Amino acid sequence: xxxxxxxxxxxxxxxxxxxxCNSGSDDCFMELPDTPAGKAxxxxxxxxTRASLNTISSTFALYGTATDAGNTSVVFNNQKxxxxxxxxxxxxxxxxxxxxxxxxxxxxxxxxNSSRNFSFNPEGxxxxxxxMVSQNVDNQESLLLSHPVDREVRAGGLDMSPVVFTFDPxxxxxxxxxxxxxxxxxxxxLNVLRMYNLKSSGNCTHNGNRIIWDTSSAPTNTFGYSTGFxxxxxVSYEGIxxxxxxxxxxxxxxxxxxxxxxxxxxxxxxxxSYDKDNIILPGADWQPGQQITYVLTLKPExxxxxxxxxxxxxxxxxxxxxxxxxx
Numbered sequence: 001x002x003x004x005x006x007x008x009x010x011x012x013x014x015x016x017x018x019x020x021c022n023s024g025s026d027d028c029f030m031e032l033p034d035t036p037a038g039k040a041x042x043x044x045x046x047x048x049t050r051a052s053l054n055t056i057s058s059t060f061a062l063y064g065t066a067t068d069a070g071n072t073s074v075v076f077n078n079q080k081x082x083x084x085x086x087x088x089x090x091x092x093x094x095x096x097x098x099x100x101x102x103x104x105x106x107x108x109x110x111x112x113n114s115s116r117n118f119s120f121n122p123e124g125x126x127x128x129x130x131x132m133v134s135q136n137v138d139n140q141e142s143l144l145l146s147h148p149v150d151r152e153v154r155a156g157g158l159d160m161s162p163v164v165f166t167f168d169p170x171x172x173x174x175x176x177x178x179x180x181x182x183x184x185x186x187x188x189x190l191n192v193l194r195m196y197n198l199k200s201s202g203n204c205t206h207n208g209n210r211i212i213w214d215t216s217s218a219p220t221n222t223f224g225y226s227t228g229f230x231x232x233x234x235v236s237y238e239g240i241x242x243x244x245x246x247x248x249x250x251x252x253x254x255x256x257x258x259x260x261x262x263x264x265x266x267x268x269x270x271x272x273s274y275d276k277d278n279i280i281l282p283g284a285d286w287q288p289g290q291q292i293t294y295v296l297t298l299k300p301e302x303x304x305x306x307x308x309x310x311x312x313x314x315x316x317x318x319x320x321x322x323x324x325x326x327x
Contacts, residue, residue: 059081059111060081060108060109060110060111061110061112062078062079063077063107063108063118063119064076064106064107065105066102066103067104068102075096076096078116098158100157100158101153101158103152103153104151104158105124105148106150106151106165107120107145107148107206108126108145108165108167109128109145111142116128117129120148123207125148126145126146126147127205127206128204128205133171135223137226140248142169144167145204146206147165147167147168168211170204170213170251170288171249171250171251171288172248172251172286172287173248174286174292175242175291175293176259176296177239177240177241177294178295179235179240179297180236181297182237183300184299184300186265188264188265189234189263190233190262190263191232191262191263191264191273192262193227194259195225195257195260196222196224196258196259196260197256197257197258198221198256199219200221200250201218201219202252210288213250232263232264235263235298241293249286251288252286253286257281258277258278258280260275260277260278261277261279261296262275263298276302282294282307282308289314290313292311293310294306
């Protein structure tokens with residue numbers, strides 16, 4: 001898998017009537033309630049998901065189908081799976097049960113959103129349609145989308161062994177570092193930075209190898225994604241960043257996206273205001289799982305230089321309970 005992608009894997013146990021846990025050297029078991037005789041309930045176990053920049057998600061959403069004799073039925077439809085801190089189990093209601101004669105297919109995303117349009121595409125891959133990132137960067141929600149998982153009936157019966165969902169980040173994380181050239185001794189203050197003419201919505205599918213976005217029918221926004229500075233920020237030689245945690249964006253072609261910059265310069269006890277518009281982004285198009293930092297250097301004669309962007313894997317250090325695998 002591409003090295004720029006973050007893999008967040010956690011085990012989802014699809015087991016029968018009993019959920020096993022381990023305490024020291026003794027095994028303990030908890031019987032799942034209200035399980036009809038002869039039925040095997042579908043239950044979940046695993047670790048919390050790293051779902052956004054600074055938040056451990058306690059939820060994920062599931063879509064699942066069962067195909068029996070050529071007839072496919074939906075078993076889970078944007079089903080909320082929630083981590084219970086007291087029991088340390090993933091829980092949902094009402095319980096669903098295995099059809100031991102059917103092939104099962106599962107897909108998931110995190111964090112859960114009740115209005116998310118989640119299903120399988122005609123090829124059977126997990127798909128989200130109409131996803132939109134918020135214009136307010138502080139209110140943006142991250143998105144992880146899983147590889148598809150299949151459980152098929154074979155000669156030995158239906159495989160009900162634990163399933164591992166591997167999630168990939170679906171969005172691109174963008175930021176700007178604004179600095180001044182060493183020859184500038186004047187005080188510079190950044191007032192506003194905005195990005196224009198980009199798409200903030202689209203459809204995404206995980207084809208088992210990578211996440212693919214379709215933004216062909218999404219409108220191009222005329223509004224800007226702004227820094228929203230409460231007060232002008234002083235620009236240093238090392239630089240300041242536009243957003244503390246970056247801005248989440250739908251992966252897309254960058255052709256046509258422009259940047260607007262407003263700053264003031266204190267020179268010879270006089271303050272001058274400058275606006276720079278239609279700054280073109282350099283580099284390659286945005287891809288899922290990338291963290292991209294554009295560096296803007298303010299130079300003498302009010303010239304702005306934008307160099308090649310810094311492209312890194314989007315990696316968040318694990319925290320919280322459970323096993324988080326990031327590679």
